[in-house]
Amino acid sequence: MTVTARLLSTVVAPLEAASADAPEVTHRPGRRLMVQRGDDELVVRDLEADGPADVCFPAPWPRRFGEVAVSPEGDVAVFAGVHAVRAVESSGATRWEVRHGCWGGACSLVHTSFAEYADDEDHRYPDSGSAAFSVDGKLVWAHVRGPLSAGGESDDDQELWLVLDAADGSVLGRARTMTVGSASYHTPHPDPAQMGLSVGEGEEGSPVLWGRWDGQRLSVRKVDDELLLQDVSPSGRRLLAVDIGQYTLYPHAADDGTVLGELDAEGTVPPHPGSSGGDRVYWDCEAAFVDEDTVVAGTSGCDAGFGTVRHWLVDARTMTLLDEISYPFPAFGPVRSAGDGRWYTVSGDGASVCLWELPAVPGAPDGS
Incomplete structure (x- = not known):
């Protein structure tokens, strides 16, 4: 049938x-946004608006150098890059930035800017983390490589899952993922305190992690070693x-x-x-x-x-x-x-x- x-x-x-990634649709109850990433800009279109309603965000680095997430209201874009997670407003202003260990292969540096490795052959095809907003837009969940540029703990090159305050980028919670990722993506949950993370490890597997933020601590549970959340x-x-x-x-x-x-x-x-x-x-x-x-x-x-x-x-x-x-x-x-x-x-x-x-x-x- x-x-x-x-x-x-x-x-x-x-x-x-020809010069941009395929468009995607993000959603929360009653609202849908079309998101498309080019090398120089990210365009967000409100699909529920009457008439064209595009918002353009200048991109801090080309699209092959990471992933991007958009707030539920479509007013902030978070670029998860090789060396930093950066929140950008449509004006191009940086709202906040959290620097972390480099995703570029064996590089052990904590870079201060994209310019430091933009033309470096060893960084041409970097690995990547990812980021996502909670459904209420108050939190940003980010998969990064340690160490962080700020914070009291030393994480060397361990991969971390962070819970960030979407307003100012402050690190609220953190946990080691115990992964060796080449790429990742997040799967939001209707409860803003929960999030899924799928980490691609090439031929080594594809761990799926489930995170819960209780307001004080991030707890992480492994769902499986060889799955993709859908x-x-x-x-x-x-x-x-x-x-x-x-x-x-x-x-x-x-x-x-x-x-x-x-x-x-x-x-x-x-x-x-x-x-x-x-x-x-x-x-x-x-x-x-x-x-x-x-x-x-x-x-x-x-x-x-x-x-x-x-x-x-x-x-x-x-x-x-x-x-x-x-x-x-x-x-x-x-x-x-x-x-x-x-x-x-x-x-x-x-x-x-x-x-x-x-x-x-x-x-x-x-x-x-």
């Missing part, structure tokens, strides 16, 4: 795809993850990490109509909860070589495949959460974003 997704809007990205359910009670081989989807209980079920791609998802039938079927790294009990997951990575990519509805309680999702025109790539029961896809050329939702149930109130 198939269910046809309802197109809510198509939004053209603000920057040229999304958190609207209530915050369930986490969704896929193993690094992309064989199986796993829901976890957020409170203690208990595995609540599993769904293998092989034997569940039918072979692509364009394939010979002997090709491996696997899940995408991204997936999205559309409500507490329903997930939209994709197999676009293995489908792309055979034609139209496929997305699927999954019952998150029983971890069973419900329906294939059809679209009014071909979709591209994986699904990503857009909040409030919606998901988004990025066009094949990276020039636009489509927002989708499930069709209304006959007789049910219209939730649009």
Whole structure:
């Protein structure tokens, strides 16, 4: 069976795809922002505003030198770079900066500026941490390499997970991640005191950590050594993850990490109509909860070589495949959460974003 997704809007990205990262959609209840990073600027577009509402943030360094996070209100951008985590206002003013150990390979320095290594061959392809705002915008969670430029503890080159005050960058909490990361990303939780962190360690694994901030101390629990977090359910009670081989989807209980079920791609998802039938079927790294009990997951990575990519509805309680999702025109790539029961896809050329939702149930109130 198939269910046809309802197109809510198509939004053209603000920057040229050839010179910028693909656009992303961030969200909190009732609000969605399109975020796109170029080398010289970050553009944030409020998707709930009447008419164009773009805010541009000058970038302190080119996009290959780190990641970026945007506040829920879209008024501050936090650039997680090679040597520092820097909060920037749309005027270009630095609100605060936390310097840390260098992500550039074996470099042991705590740099004071990007200019110190901008043209250094040894820093051309650095590793990277990441940062994210809590859902209420009051905290910034950051994965960095030690030591910090300030603070009483010596962390040498240990990787740290920090909880920062979003207003002034002061370090509220810190914990060693015990990881050796080449990249990472955060997965926010509806509770601003909780956050997920996925750390890519290349061939060594992909640890998933879960953090809780009680106002005094950051406690960290390892969920697994070989997972990628994909999304958190609207209530915050369930986490969704896929193993690094992309064989199986796993829901976890957020409170203690208990595995609540599993769904293998092989034997569940039918072979692509364009394939010979002997090709491996696997899940995408991204997936999205559309409500507490329903997930939209994709197999676009293995489908792309055979034609139209496929997305699927999954019952998150029983971890069973419900329906294939059809679209009014071909979709591209994986699904990503857009909040409030919606998901988004990025066009094949990276020039636009489509927002989708499930069709209304006959007789049910219209939730649009």
